[in-house]
Each structure stands twice: as structure tokens, then as C-alpha cells.
Amino acid sequence: MEALGSMIGTSLPSPTKFIHMSPKCLTIRLASRDAVSHCKVPYRRQVLAKAFSGSEIVLQKARSKTWGFECRCSAQEMESYAATDNTSQSLTQRKRLAVFVSGGGSNFKAIHEAAKEGLVHGDIMVLVTDKPGCGGAEYARDNQIPVIIFPRSMSSPDAVSAAELVATLRNFEVDFLLLAGFLKLIPIELVQAFPRSILNIHPSLLPAFGGKGFYGLKVHKAVIASGARYSGPTVHFVDERYDTGRIVAQRVVPVLADDTAEQLAARVLHQEHQLYVEVVSALCEDRIVWREDGVPLICSRENPNKLY
Ligand code: GRF
Secondary structure (H helix, E strand, C coil), rough: CHHHHHHHHHHHHEEEEEEEECCCEEEEECCCCCEEEEEEEEECCHHHHHHHHCCCCEEECCCCCCCCCEEECCCHHHHHHHHCCCHHHCCCCEEEEEEEEEECCCCHEEEEEEEEHCCEEEEEEEEECCCCCCCCHHHHHHHHCEEEEECCCCCCCCCCCCCHHHHHHCCCCCEEEEECHHHHHHHHHHHCCCCEEEEEEECCCCCCCCCCCCCCCCHHHHHHHCCCCCCCEEEEEECCCCCCCCEEEECCCEECCCCCCCHHHHHHHHHHHHHHHHHHHHHHCCCEEECCCCCCCEEECCCCECCC
């Protein structure tokens, strides 16, 4: 670690101390004349791969609190540091989350509880809904989470427009948007404003049984009618269409011979809560990396070399 430390130390105010290295993010602490601050530097898997072979890591300024620099290090240095670091998560900034719901919000609750229990290194800052009276919105109010109504309609004149929603989410300094049963199409403004930062959960194994009109029990009815023997939730990044963004994670559940749509939905939903928490946990720890062909992969917390 000495070599990497002295390299970075030459380009940042000293003393500079490493506090975390993950596959996507290098966090260091630096003491400037004004204050001690945390410096978190995201980098991409391709760069990490080069770093592991001992070549240059190029890190760039991402936010006002993030400083950029270049350095060289060896795989051994990075690995030995990762292995001995047990303070990393607590010192990495918690992510700020917005959740979007239209219904009961059981996924929203699962994520909120996981965040409170420390399983997700982030906090839900705001709830967005098109149905102000839905169970998810009630839960948010009960838990002092601000509720924003979107989109504007005849029945919701107090709701915000797409541009206002972007501005509001920026004001909340939101890092990630999590769709959890939100039935409206996400407008292009939002997709462009938060690239690679919006997730959705869908109750079938995409790309099967997805797209406009496939929501709620309709999905499970179609799965049963097709004769498919397996179904299960998919978590995917969101693009400007329904259910077509890049898949991050899936869970398989059996479709039983005598299943009703309700029974299958309950079996899938049970897995949804675990899967979404697992993916959001990875997202908040910067453990999602992008393969060169654009497929997102999760990096195992236990073994940073294992991607799945
Ligand atoms: C879930 O089945 C999810 O996959 C889909 O909408 C449903 C939301 O359920 N997108 P809940 O409101 O989280 O209970």
C-alpha cells in the first residue's frame, strides 16, 4: 500500500490516508489545511482490470467533494488493502434514495427496513407516487418520508411536472431512483438526468412477460397460461421504455401445476423483497460494475473478484 499511498500523496494534500477500496470506488481520507474530508472516486471495471495487472488507474472528479488523480499500483497492494480494511462501509458516504410506488409498497417497506437495519448503506429521502392515497404513500407519511406526487393530472393538480421532479430530486441530492410498483412510464428527462441510476423490479423473468400492460396479476396469469414451469422477479436498470433496460439480477421460482395467479404472485413477491434489497445493497456500496458490452454485474462483497 505504501507505493500507492505515496503516489496519491504526491497529487493530493498530505497526509492522505486510504479508507476503502472497492471494485468501483476508491475512497481516501485527506487532510487539507481547512478540514479533513473524505474523497470518493468512482472508476469503471475496465480500469480496475488494468489496475489489477499493475497498470495505471485514472480517476476523475465526479462531484464537488470528489477529487481526481492518477496513480499506479499493483494487484497485490490493492488486494492486501481490501483484505485488511474493516472500516470501509461505515466510512463510505451513505447513498440517498428516492422510491417510486403506485400501490401497497411492500418492496418499498422491505428496502426501508433493510436501510434501518444497516443492510442497505443508504437512506430513503423521498417517495414519489402517482397515487397519493396508496399504501406506499401512507407508509412514507407514517415514517416521516416526504411524498411527491407525479405526474400532474386532472385529479392531481398539485403534482409536479417531469422537469420539476428532476429539480426536486436534485434538491434532495438523490443518488439513485428505485421503482417499486410504479405504474407510470418514467419520462425521458428523468432517464437522462440519472443515467445508470434508476432501478425497477418486475415480477417475471424478463425479457418474458414484460412491457406495456404486463403488471400485477396480468403477469402471473400470462405466465401460468403459457405453461412456463419457472418464473421469478427481475431487477433491471430503467430506460425510456417499459421493462427493457439492462438486467441486473433475477431469482427463479417454480410455477406449480395447480397455481393460481395469486399464489404465484405471493411466491414471486417473497423473492422480490430479498432480491431488491440485495441489489440495492450492492448499488449503495458501489458494487455494481458494467461489463464492456453494457451488462451490469454485481460484485460479491465477500470476494471482490467474483462477479455475478
Ligand atoms: C411487484 O410485484 C413488482 O414486481 C411490480 O409491482 C409490484 C409492487 O408490489 N413492479 P409492492 O407495491 O411492492 O407490494
